[in-house]
Amino acid sequence: GENVEQHPSTLSVQEGDSAVIKCTYSDSASNYFPWYKQELGKRPQLIIDIRSNVGEKKDQRIAVTLNKTAKHFSLHITETQPEDSAVYFCAASKEEYGNKLVFGAGTILRVKS
Amino acid sequence: DSGVTQTPKHLITATGQRVTLRCSPRSGDLSVYWYQQSLDQGLQFLIQYYNGEERAKGNILERFSAQQFPDLHSELNLSSLELGDSALYFCASSVGRQADQPQHFGDGTRLSIL
Numbered sequence: 001g002e003n004v005e006q007h008p009s010t011l012s013v014q015e016g017d018s019a020v021i022k023c024t025y026s027d028s029a030s031n032y033f034p035w036y037k038q039e040l041g042k043r044p045q046l047i048i049d050i051r052s053n054v055g056e057k058k059d060q061r062i063a064v065t066l067n068k069t070a071k072h073f074s075l076h077i078t079e080t081q082p083e084d085s086a087v088y089f090c091a092a093s094k095e096e097y098g099n100k101l102v103f104g105a106g107t108i109l110r111v112k113s
Numbered sequence: 114d115s116g117v118t119q120t121p122k123h124l125i126t127a128t129g130q131r132v133t134l135r136c137s138p139r140s141g142d143l144s145v146y147w148y149q150q151s152l153d154q155g156l157q158f159l160i161q162y163y164n165g166e167e168r169a170k171g172n173i174l175e176r177f178s179a180q181q182f183p184d185l186h187s188e189l190n191l192s193s194l195e196l197g198d199s200a201l202y203f204c205a206s207s208v209g210r211q212a213d214q215p216q217h218f219g220d221g222t223r224l225s226i227l
Binding site: 031032034036042043044045046049051089091093094095099100101102103104105106 | 115144146148155156157158161168169171203207210211212213214215216217218219220221
């Protein structure tokens with residue numbers, strides 16, 4: 001089945017700097033790649049997603065890029081703020097698995113002010 | 114607020130017991146998913162229902178079962194509970210059954226087994 005690897009496991013950046021989190025997936029048939037932000041004790045919150053027919057998507061300070069050939073996708077956060085501190089999860093899904101999301105292990109992002 | 118409602122928020126019980134977790138999806142959503150989040154296993158897919166029927170199954174234990182009712186709410190039943198079942202259980206919902214539809218999560222039920 002699908003396997004999603006996420007790096008790094010922890011990331012510390014200075015406020016205002018950029019943060020990049022990378023994920024690789026194993027199944028080339030996966031076609032949907034969402035990113036979730038989870039604050040301590042709260043629910044995963046969808047922040048951006050990308051479908052396999054698109055190479056890049058942007059929403060204000062957040063962007064996601066997808067390289068289908070290399071089977072990896074990345075989350076880019078620019079001008080980081082303390083409130084960006086959270087755990088970020090990437091995920092992948094494809095039709096054959098129903099809609100189940102296979103999650104990466106998560107990245108703890110700390111933004112230092 | 115995601116629009117997905119889960120009850121109860123917290124559940125404390127003992128080994129060997131049985132509990133039921135409830136989820137109401139967002140208005141208009143036909144798919145409901147259950148996920149388990151633990152420190153050692155991360156976020157794991159358990160099961161998906163679409164419009165009352167089971168659509169996909171993940172690593173769900175035989176002691177666990179779920180169903181989706183005609184009003185689209187779903188229940189996850191956990192029986193013969195073990196210490197290792199302590200975790201956060203999330204429900205998510207999406208509009209349809211396609212793999213590329215966004216899933217929105219509820220606030221979860223924190224299950225503690227003593």
